[in-house]
Amino acid sequence: xxxxxxxxxMISRTTDDYEAMxxxxxxxxxxxxxxxxxxxxxxxxxxxxxxxxVGWERFRASQFGIRHYCTVGLNSKEANNEELAEGVMEWxxxxxxxxxxxxxxxxxxxxxxxxxxxxxxxxxxxxxxxNLPVMVHTPHRDKxxxxxxxMDVCEEMxxxxxxxxxxxNNEETVAETLQRGYWAGFSIYPSTKMGNVRxxxxxKQYGGExxxxxxxxxxxxxxxxxxxxxxxxxxxxxIPEETVRKVCYQNALDAYGQSGQMNEQDWLNPAPxxxxxxxxxxxxxxxxxxxxxxxxxxxxxxxxxIE
Amino acid sequence: xxxxxxxxxxxxxxxxxxEQATWVDGSLDALAQGAPDRDLYIFLGxxxxxxxxxxxxxxxxxxxxxxxxxxGWSPKGWSIDGAxxxxxxLTATSNRPFAERFKDLRRTSDVSEMxxxxxGLPLYPDPETMDFEVGEGLRSNIRAVFEAIAHHNPFPRxxxxxxxxxxxxxxxxxxxxxxxxxxxxxxxxxxxxxxILVDYAQERWAAGRPVTDELWISVRPFKDDPAIADxxxxxxxxxxxxxxxxx
Numbered sequence: 001x002x003x004x005x006x007x008x009x010m011i012s013r014t015t016d017d018y019e020a021m022x023x024x025x026x027x028x029x030x031x032x033x034x035x036x037x038x039x040x041x042x043x044x045x046x047x048x049x050x051x052x053x054v055g056w057e058r059f060r061a062s063q064f065g066i067r068h069y070c071t072v073g074l075n076s077k078e079a080n081n082e083e084l085a086e087g088v089m090e091w092x093x094x095x096x097x098x099x100x101x102x103x104x105x106x107x108x109x110x111x112x113x114x115x116x117x118x119x120x121x122x123x124x125x126x127x128x129x130x131n132l133p134v135m136v137h138t139p140h141r142d143k144x145x146x147x148x149x150x151m152d153v154c155e156e157m158x159x160x161x162x163x164x165x166x167x168x169n170n171e172e173t174v175a176e177t178l179q180r181g182y183w184a185g186f187s188i189y190p191s192t193k194m195g196n197v198r199x200x201x202x203x204k205q206y207g208g209e210x211x212x213x214x215x216x217x218x219x220x221x222x223x224x225x226x227x228x229x230x231x232x233x234x235x236x237x238x239i240p241e242e243t244v245r246k247v248c249y250q251n252a253l254d255a256y257g258q259s260g261q262m263n264e265q266d267w268l269n270p271a272p273x274x275x276x277x278x279x280x281x282x283x284x285x286x287x288x289x290x291x292x293x294x295x296x297x298x299x300x301x302x303x304x305x306i307e
Numbered sequence: 308x309x310x311x312x313x314x315x316x317x318x319x320x321x322x323x324x325x326e327q328a329t330w331v332d333g334s335l336d337a338l339a340q341g342a343p344d345r346d347l348y349i350f351l352g353x354x355x356x357x358x359x360x361x362x363x364x365x366x367x368x369x370x371x372x373x374x375x376x377x378x379g380w381s382p383k384g385w386s387i388d389g390a391x392x393x394x395x396x397l398t399a400t401s402n403r404p405f406a407e408r409f410k411d412l413r414r415t416s417d418v419s420e421m422x423x424x425x426x427g428l429p430l431y432p433d434p435e436t437m438d439f440e441v442g443e444g445l446r447s448n449i450r451a452v453f454e455a456i457a458h459h460n461p462f463p464r465x466x467x468x469x470x471x472x473x474x475x476x477x478x479x480x481x482x483x484x485x486x487x488x489x490x491x492x493x494x495x496x497x498x499x500x501x502x503i504l505v506d507y508a509q510e511r512w513a514a515g516r517p518v519t520d521e522l523w524i525s526v527r528p529f530k531d532d533p534a535i536a537d538x539x540x541x542x543x544x545x546x547x548x549x550x551x552x553x554x
Contacts (some may be wrong), residue, residue, distance in 0.1 A: 031518040049416065059449045091415075098417040145432030261354065271360050273386045277451035278418055 001245060001291065002267075002284075005029040005227045006252035007106075007135075007146065007167060007214035010068070011049075011057055012036070016297035017217070017224040018064035023227035025291030027267045027282055028067040030256060032106040032135050035077045037219045041270040043087030046078075050091070054098040058278070065282030067267045070254065071105035072096055072136050079119040080111070089122060089195060095299060096130050102256040103127070106167065109146050112139060119152070132257050134164045135185075138173065140192065147173040151180055165255050168193055174202060178210060183255045187216035188226035191200025196230040200237045208243035212251045228293055311377045312430045319369065323387055324358045331358075331391065338399040344411075347536035350395050351412070351420060360419070363387055379461025379490055381430045389423030397430060405438040413440060418449060425455035428462040437467070445475060450482050457489055464491025473500045476525060480507065484485040486521040493524060501529035505538050512547045523552045 005021065008029045021029070031053050040046045047201035061068035072095040074088045096104065104127040127134045136154070139146035147166065154164050164203040166177045170193070177184040186202070187193040199213065215226030223229065231248040235241065253293050256262050270279045283289050314401065321328045334350045363385050365373075373380050382390065401408055409431070413424055425444045444456050456463065457475055467475065472495050479486055486492060496532070504526050508518045530539060530553045540549035 051415055056449065059418055059451075094348050094415050097349070097356075098415075099355055099419050100417065184550065272421070273360055273363055273384075273389075276384070277422060277454075 001025055001231060001241075002027045003227045003248050004230060004252040005215050005217075005224075005287060006165075006212055006256060007032055007185065007216045007225065009034055009218035010061060011052060012219035013217060013224060014296070015064070018061060020296040020298070021224050021228075021281060021296060022064045022066055022284070023161070023291065024225050024293050026066055026228065027285065028069065028253075028262070029061065029261075030069045030102060030135075030252070031069060032071040032103075032249070033073050033075065034106055034138075035075045036220070037080060037287075039081065039187070041081075043084060043091070046084065046088050047091050050095045054101065058100060065285070067279065069100045069102045069262050071103040072098075072101055073104045073123055073135075074119050075105045075106060076108050076110035076116045076120070076137060076139070079116045080113055082115060085115065085119050086209065089119065092123070094133045096126065096132060098183060100200055100261055100277050101132070102259040102262050103129075103133040103135045105133075105165075106137035107134065108137040108150050109139045110137075111160060112142065112146055112149070120150075121155060121157055124154060124159055127163075127173060132163075134159065135257055136164060136166045137292070138166060138168045140168075144172050148176060151177070151182060154182075163258060163305055168216070170194060171198070171202065173275070174206065174211075178206065183212055185214055185253065187214050187241045188230050189220075189222050190217045191221070196226070196233050199230050200234050200239060203234055203239050203243060203247065204237075208246035208251070210249045210251060210280065212255065213247045214252075224296065225293060228291070232293065233259070260283075309498070310372055310376050310520060312373070312380065313394060313397055315369070315372055316397075317380075317389050319363050319365065319382075320358065320387055320391050320394065323361070323364055327357050335395065335398045338387060341400050341417060344401075347395060347399050351392050354391040354395075355419065358387045358391055359538065360386050360388050363390055377461075378430050379464065381425075381459045381490075383459055386419070386423070389419065389426060392420060392423040393430065394426035396424070396427065404436060405432050407439055409437070409440050413443065418451070421447075421449070421452050425452060426460065428456065428460060429465075434466045436460065437466075441466075441521055442471075445471075445478065450484060451508055453478065454484055454488075457484065459488050459490065461490045463489070464495055467495075469495075469497055469499065473497070473503060476500060477507065480519065481515055486524065496525045496528050498529050498532055498534065501526045501532065502534050505535045508548075509538060509542070511541065512545075519546075520552055 003026045005026050010031050050072055058068040074085055079085050103107050104123050107120055107123045136150050138150055161181035165183040165185050168187050169177055169184045174184050186199055188196050213227050215224055217224040227248050231244050234244045284291055320331055338347060372381050446451055447453050457479055463475055504522050511518045543550050
């Protein structure tokens with residue numbers, strides 16, 4: 001089975017992770033612009049970060065046979081630095097139309113402050129103007145109310161729910177997210193977000209419509225194989241293969257494919273120019289190996305020789 | 308009458324994507340008449356969306372026209388969107404120096420855009436002002452960006468000093484790229500490069516790593532130079548090097 005990880009902060013990850021993801025069957029991933037763990041204090045560092053995710057990181061992923069897409073946006077934490085936020089907002093339109101940008105995101109609320117609200121709304125307007133999907137980060141604290149409010153504001157700003165992915169859902173938020181017509185993302189992230197046993201229970205209850213599984217792997221203790229492991233566990237637990245394919249592949253493609261920037265042909269049948277410059281090909285798609293879950297670095301750890 | 312690079316690019320693009328002719332010509336006209344930078348950014352962003360990313364379909368005659376318009380210029384392997392991006396940059400008028408405008412676009416470019424920008428080098432005005440920008444591209448970690456400058460591009464042959472030329476050749480070897488597509492590989496061979504390459508080969512042999520035969524193109528003319536002659540005969544003696552490749 002092929003997988004898409006529609007939320008993975010690869011800028012914080014190692015080559016071992018890329019190798020493990022490719023080996024596990026991940027053919028494409030989406031890197032949302034986010035808070036890198038420490039605040040940026042200059043607009044210029046933010047601009048260079050956006051350049052990295054539309055450029056260098058895209059190339060890095062391609063060397064492992066993984067297609068890399070990204071979202072651009074001002075995250076909720078840094079929206080609270082008004083000087084930085086104003087600067088980033090000026091640059092965002094220049095990045096929103098770059099190749100492989102599949103959404104504005106991840107945007108939304110952290111502490112639910114007035115500044116977060118202001119820049120969330122401004123970025124929703126930008127997404128609407130450019131007809132791009134939106135990836136919404138829902139807050140960790142006061143989550144349920146924050147999630148409802150995020151959707152209220154999307155609607156106030158005239159967004160069509162089918163263009164919005166509400167991410168980091170849990171048992172408390174999923175019913176409302178689905179009922180209001182949004183895509184519901186779940187981040188399989190140890191301790192703070194979702195576990196995959198709980199995820200399988202949710203799939204039993206809700207099925208696969210408009211549900212999207214991601215790893216949200218980043219600089220914290222997280223698992224870049226979140227999608228692949230959830231898929232395996234779901235299949236072992238008797239979830240129909242079609243449901244697993246939807247939540248671990250097809251739904252992400254349908255939701256973010258609305259940008260016009262993400263197409264199955266990108267990895268199944270890449271354009272000649274991409275083959276020459278940007279894509280080394282995936283050994284699993286080439287039929288080289290069976291997808292296999294192995295811990296990042298496992299092959300390397302078993303090898304004493306460095307050549 | 309000979310064609311300009313601009314007219315060739317425009318015709319190739321429009322012949323291949325006739326349904327976008329109005330958009331291409333309309334946008335270019337506006338850019339030529341001094342449309343704001345924002346319009347240029349939008350044109351660059353829309354280029355692959357409107358035109359696709361296919362390679363330009365170029366005949367031998369087209370390639371001959373290109374070479375006649377700019378000696379050494381080969382648009383072989385250019386994509387249609389990349390061609391449109393270069394054309395837009397050539398067409399847009401501005402009172403800022405060209406290199407500054409290039410820098411502004413390069414800093415925020417995605418990979419394909421950066422490749423296109425650097426492929427256009429032989430066509431840009433004031434090549435002597437592009438020194439820093441070209442250096443940034445050569446230092447890129449993205450091999451295809453490096454190759455946009457190094458391969459099928461007469462700019463290095465025509466503009467690089469010896470130090471930069473030599474380091475471009477060395478970097479091509481280090482990043483696992485090829486030397487044959489470098490324009491001027493024979494013309495720009497020099498004794499210092501030959502010495503560096505022989506040292507490089509020796510380092511590879513000592514580590515038990517293979518050495519590409521392409522490297523000898525730049526060494527051959529200086530194979531009897533006392534600075535390297537002994538190293539070469541020693542390598543032949545040890546069986547690392549086949550004498551034939553030096554002939």
